[in-house]
Amino acid sequence: MIPAADLHTAAERFGTPLYVYDAAELDAALARVRAAFGAARVFYAMKANPNLGLLRRLAQSGVGAECVSPGEIARAEKVGLTGEKVIVNGPAKSAAEYAAGARLGATFIVDRAEEVGRLPPASRALVRVNPALEVSTHDHLATGAAGSKFGVTLAQAPAVLDALRAAGHTALGLHVHIGSAVRDAHDFTAAFGRLTGLRARTGPLAVLDAGGGWGLDADLPGIAREAHAAAAAFGAELWVEPGRYLVARSGTLLTRVVGTKRTGRDFVLVDAGMTELLRPMLYGAAHPVTPLWTAEPGGVWDLAGPACESGDLLAQGVALPTPAPGDLLAVGEAGAYGAGMSSNYLTRPRPAEALYEAGGWRLVRRRETPEDVWRAEEDNAE
Numbered sequence: 112m113i114p115a116a117d118l119h120t121a122a123e124r125f126g127t128p129l130y131v132y133d134a135a136e137l138d139a140a141l142a143r144v145r146a147a148f149g150a151a152r153v154f155y156a157m158k159a160n161p162n163l164g165l166l167r168r169l170a171q172s173g174v175g176a177e178c179v180s181p182g183e184i185a186r187a188e189k190v191g192l193t194g195e196k197v198i199v200n201g202p203a204k205s206a207a208e209y210a211a212g213a214r215l216g217a218t219f220i221v222d223r224a225e226e227v228g229r230l231p232p233a234s235r236a237l238v239r240v241n242p243a244l245e246v247s248t249h250d251h252l253a254t255g256a257a258g259s260k261f262g263v264t265l266a267q268a269p270a271v272l273d274a275l276r277a278a279g280h281t282a283l284g285l286h287v288h289i290g291s292a293v294r295d296a297h298d299f300t301a302a303f304g305r306l307t308g309l310r311a312r313t314g315p316l317a318v319l320d321a322g323g324g325w326g327l328d329a330d331l332p333g334i335a336r337e338a339h340a341a342a343a344a345f346g347a348e349l350w351v352e353p354g355r356y357l358v359a360r361s362g363t364l365l366t367r368v369v370g371t372k373r374t375g376r377d378f379v380l381v382d383a384g385m386t387e388l389l390r391p392m393l394y395g396a397a398h399p400v401t402p403l404w405t406a407e408p409g410g411v412w413d414l415a416g417p418a419c420e421s422g423d424l425l426a427q428g429v430a431l432p433t434p435a436p437g438d439l440l441a442v443g444e445a446g447a448y449g450a451g452m453s454s455n456y457l458t459r460p461r462p463a464e465a466l467y468e469a470g471g472w473r474l475v476r477r478r479e480t481p482e483d484v485w486r487a488e489e490d491n492a493e
């Protein structure tokens with residue numbers, strides 16, 4: 112945990128809104144994953160937070176990367192990840208992604224039967240299976256339901272493995288990812304059970320990729336036990352792809368109070384909102400909020416951002432000491448799908464990001480300027 116005095120220092124030095132990351136918590140999360148999953152290979156789903164500072168630290172700790180865009184593949188390469196350290200995934204891969212993945216020697220995750228004919232020659236590939244399960248998370252975060260756009264059906268999977276082999280690829284095995292921020296460990300048990308039900312039709316496999324999706328309070332040892340059992344049923348090596356679990360708790364969004372307003376509802380207006388942290392608006396996500404000042408108890412407030420959007424609320428029903436302009440708030444569990452989903456809507460420059468390691472701060476992303484935001488509009492060279 113970063114001491115409050117150091118959070119104040121960062122806010123003064125780098126300005127707000129500001130993302131800060133605690134390297135010790137990042138390392139601790141990885142240690143928890145390794146303790147639970149033992150020998151499984153870990154690929155960081157960098158969609159959760161693509162910052163090179165975090166990615167480099169994870170790569171140096173031996174973690175691979177799961178990439179879902181040409182830009183993410185380029186980030187993997189930039190931190191020195193190639194070959195078997197890289198997974199290329201996605202439901203609608205472009206020619207650029209196949210080419211970049213092939214150049215790095217990455218493993219591809221096949222999301223539909225037609226992809227077999229599009230893979231670069233002699234690719235290593237896994238087949239993503241949709242287990243057709245309702246899971247305990249927000250609808251937008253569920254990826255393994257019957258109507259979801261991801262993966263092939265359980266019935267199709269064995270034939271897609273055969274098609275890969277017939278086309279000269281290495282059919283490594285199966286992949287499943289049921290969603291993000293999944294609360295109930297039984298959902299994973301059910302998904303893995305549906306995959307092992309295919310064993311009679313697939314025969315032994317080299318790899319079972321059990322995806323990510325673990326909620327922050329998930330029973331990791333329980334999920335790991337089930338994942339290892341499923342891999343063992345195929346005689347396979349276990350791979351996992353956590354995103355949120357690795358980075359969420361390391362990240363905090365620092366924001367300052369701009370003022371207050373009472374309109375029949377009590378608002379504390381702050382300098383961060385949907386452009387910096389979209390999750391509350393997009394998923395109804397609740398992030399813990401800690402006031403970093405002391406004063407008399409000041410009532411219960413909704414935190415509203417600066418955007419001209421009624422839904423631009425960072426948090427609701429937060430008890431605070433009496434707020435005053437300039438007071439600093441820490442919005443917790445913001446390391447995953449925070450900075451990565453931030454936007455330039457309203458020509459708001461994206462915030463700076465700073466990493467706290469060995470008791471000191473290192474800027475890992477400078478604050479954008481308005482010029483950064485419109486540069487591509489001015490530079491019209493074709």
Ligand SMILES: Cc1ncc(COP(=O)(O)O)c(C=O)c1O
Pocket residue numbers: 156158159177200254288290291292322323324325352353354355356447
């Ligand atoms: C295929 C795949 N793997 C891993 C992840 C990471 O999920 P999470 O960040 O919830 O662990 C995702 C995210 O949705 C994903 O789509």
